[in-house]
Amino acid sequence: MQIVHKLKQNAVVFGLLFAGLLVLFYPAYSNLFNQMQAHRMITDYRKAVDGKSDDTKKQEIAKAHRYNTKLINEKVPESFAKRLGIKHDSEYEGLLNPSGNGMMGIVSIPSIDVELPIYHYTTNEILEKGAGHLFGSSLPVGGKSAHSVITAHRGLPSAKMFTDLDELRNGDKFFIEVLGQKIAYKVDRIKTVKPEDTQDMKIIEGEDLVTLVTCTPYGQNTHRLLVRGHRVAYNAGDEVKEPTHRRIPWAHILCIMLGVFLAVDCYVLAVRLRRNKGR
Structure with missing residues (x-):
């Protein structure tokens, strides 16, 4: 039971970390997604044009x-x-x-x-x-x-x-x-x-x-x-x-730095909490 409880705790911690990172990195991966969409539309357009006499x-x-x-x-x-x-x-x-x-x-x-x-x-x-x-x-x-x-x-x-x-x-x-x-x-x-x-x-x-x-x-x-x-x-x-x-995309860079800092901080906090409970 203790092992299952620890696994649940870890899952919650890592789930929160992952969700936080998704939010923080949103500008970067969203922009990448939109660039890919635009590139696809441009490629399709050029194919349609090439198909015309x-x-x-x-x-x-x-x-x-x-x-x-x-x-x-x-x-x-x-x-x-x-x-x-x-x-x-x-x-x-x-x-x-x-x-x-x-x-x-x-x-x-x-x-x-x-x-x-x-x-x-x-x-x-x-x-x-x-x-x-x-x-x-x-x-x-x-x-x-x-x-x-x-x-x-x-x-x-x-x-x-x-x-x-x-x-x-x-x-x-x-x-x-x-x-x-x-x-x-x-x-x-x-x-x-x-x-x-x-x-x-x-x-x-x-x-x-x-x-x-x-x-x-x-x-x-x-x-x-x-x-x-x-x-x-x-x-x-x-x-x-x-x-x-x-x-220079300072906003994206700051988001990444903040995300890394929060991820490390949350991980350290989770480790300390587990140690305190184990005493």
Whole structure:
């Protein structure tokens, strides 16, 4: 009976330790899980694109360009405001949707080690799993007089997303991939604005722009961080040439250190309790 009692005690102690470690390491393994999910979606997207003929891909991109042309004369913020609250738009959803799951492309930011799927819309559901395309902005296929807006969360405990977007600097490049076509953009403006200020997202005649958007300051989310890039020539292998600006994940490191400390502390305490009971 005494052996069984000790085994139960040990099981409880180790069970509590395991549960505590799961909670403490949640940011690390949750982010890893989300990265794996994003990688799977990106892989599936590329397979779906590879399964389409070159003519089909050209036709789909041409449709997106025609859609963008209709947006040129729309004024900001009215162009966004009139679409606010619309959950389904058949024309919009039918464009750049090769997998049929709402994924329209991929955004890659090598400087901060980010690669995310881009989905139609920017609803909470969409932003939990990747980046969203702002409905009312140009579709991300490039072209003159186009301005695409891509947004993603920052500071989620479960995923990195655009958490390190503030690490980008003027001159850094990011890349958009749509239907097998890769486009490079060089950062030329970094700005913080209020959520209702959309003037910096407007289309500028003759320019090909993409703006990446996330909340700021970190943990407060009272403003929006806008990182704008203009199109530059893309050459294969450009991604690996980008400088890195990776923030040290102090929160994860502190969680790991705290977890190890608590695990050792609980183990020592359990040993002492068993010894005291044995006297």
